[in-house]
Amino acid sequence: MDWILITEQALNGLQFGLMLFLLAAGLTLVFGIMDMINLAHGSLYMVGAYLAAAVAQASGSFLLAVLAALAGTALFGMLLEVTLLRRLYKRDHLAQVLATFALILICNEGVRMIWGEQPMMLNTPAALSGPVELLPGLYYPAYRLLIIGVGLAVALLLFVLVTRTRIGMWVRAGASNREMATMMGVNIKRLFTLVFGFGAALCALAGSLLGPLLAVQVGMGESILILAFVVIVIGGIGSIRGALVGSLLVGLVDTLSRTLLPAVLRQVASSEVASNLGPALASILIYVLMAAVLFWRPQGLFPARG
Template identity: 60%
Template structure:
């Protein structure tokens, strides 16, 4: 039971991560109609920026805070140079051009930092454990990640649903020309919004640094998981991204933790290990397939 709760927390933590990445992706798609494969590159850039600055200054917090403006700047630069030419293009063009960006950024990072992974340590203050559920010492750092994710979800909801900027963003997504005609500089708004989405990816990357190795190509795995998340949640819906991320996080973690053991009760151990490993790595995709059969547009289909 304790193990189960601990794995549930791990699942939540993975889910929060995925939410941070998926939120930016779904926001940009929902509002600008742009599918951005290079979102994973922004995640990677965030991680590299955080790792480098942390190693210079010795302070994780400084590293984390430096990563945010850096990814925002890179994001806005991408928008300015490439993305704004793609808004009116079909999805195929968007996929290919942003695939080109991935190739570019992966090689750029490899040229600057090399292929071997960088390592980041968790700052001392976050290094202990805490018993948020009695009997389970759980790393503080992971608790912090869950907290940050919840905070981001709240802020995002607040900004989009309750502020004037959020209102313009929502209006711009449905009636772009109209909002422009009313005197809003929609181009600048989109550039800023893109930077905003990039910050989430950068934040997730920076926080992932101490947990996973920081290396070239780290963004792609998470990008595809984020795709699964937003397909399940409904593309363009931030609420869907949250639900989808938590579902995927929990199913993936639980599957890896318990499926092989569960299978061992039914199959000989050698086979159970093999099939269990295979099944648990496929679990989230099967989840996606089930959701698709049930609701082809995802759990929370956005308008349009």
Template identity: 75%
Template sequence: MDITLLFEHLLNGLQFGLMLFLLAAGLTLVFGIMDFINLAHGSLYMTGAYFAATFTSFTGSFWIGLLLAIAATAVVGVVLEMSVLRRLYRRDHMSHVLATFALILIFNETARIIWGAQPLMLNTPPLLSQPVELLPGFFYSSFRLFIIATGLAVAALLYLIVVKTRLGMLVRAGASNREMATAMGVNIKRVFTLLFAFGAALCAVAGALLGSILAVQVGMGESILIPAFVVIVIGGIGSIRGALVGALLVGVVDTLSRTLLPTMLRAIMPPDIASNLGPALASILIYVLMAAVLFFKPQGLFPARG
């Protein structure tokens, strides 16, 4: 394979991994700190994409649409947490799964009623519509580079918030011992609401940016929810650093395997069999990666506790 083509696929894997990180970061905070399994996390990603497409169409500006989508999705997250999810915190995980699965169906049907069944297009901003020459003769999408930069910036921001701020200290206290933090005067309900709103805002960022590459459509959240769960299991539930490393691993492995495996298989078997077998094997490699990590480190690469 040509070295420039391999470099392009590595960048694509990095971009996909950082988008997974935006989803997995909010998911691992909710799951690891609030001990809540939220299957509707992907629905917030879908909602953010629809909001971004709608607001961009109304305002004519991708950037204004993105900011409005982040704010609107955060509000949806707050309303959802205060009205439904807060009642489920002290119930078992099976109740979480059943309730949030019902929310997936509600979100999908609501989106179909409001926006219709046909996919929406979310155009990239004109400023980032032209490719950039990274190496002599090698051009890469400036918008994908912007996605990579955004993912890295969010990772740095999350680190500063969780490690260096008072809010991060309260979040860590609530994660370590919820009852003790409450006894010391911490309003855990408010902290958890802010945490959920922040996770919803990250979903909106991911939805708006990926919605510009893919189609904005009903059910788009379910297809990316499973890789997001794989990321937090690999990285360690509740760990931001683990979510970042796990997302990069999953993104690069998934992208390269879908490119390299069919090519490698064609060298040892008939092309028609290789064309069918390659994508099938590539689709399960991230789960093989997860199984391998859990075999050696059952709590993930960077467990939040211990």
């Protein structure tokens, strides 16, 4: 196995991890600040991907499709928060799980009613359809490099927003002591609505950017939601830094193990056994990683400081 293949897979893991971060960042903010378990977070990712695909087919502009998906999903998320989720904040986690699971079913059926059962196509922009030579002999798709760049930019933006701005101070204050923040003049209800809308927009960004690489189809949010929960458990609930580190760990471990494990198993087993067993073991490794982190650091790698 040569260095080019390993480098390509490492970049794929970085790209996948940064897209997981876009999902996990909004999820950890909602979970850490509002103490709200939102199983419908993956449905916002699906809605964003469908909006982007629909606008791209109507306008022919990928940039316009991404912007429309961001705005539309943020508005949809804030509407959900105001009309339904706000009533669940004081309920126990079981009620939140049941209510947001019902939202998953409603969103899936709503998408079927609007766009049909068949997957939608979201094409890569023509200007980014080719490869870029990063090193002699190492070519990597330009579109995947764009995803990596966007993910890093969003991570930097979130760090500055949470740690260096007044809104970030309000968010941290609301997460630490909701009653005290209210007494100090922070409009907690409005803050929660904005945070939820921002998290929905991050879901839409991930969905619209991954749309050209994955199928835009009903139920696409459920599988990636599981990984997002794994990320925030590894990184620490409520921690943006933890979400970034956890996302990169999950992305790299999942992608590299799917490439390296079959090659290692071929040294001790037949090619057929290695091809079947390798991906299965690779899919287990991220949960082994989560179990190890929970054993040594039950609060996650970088728990949010209360």
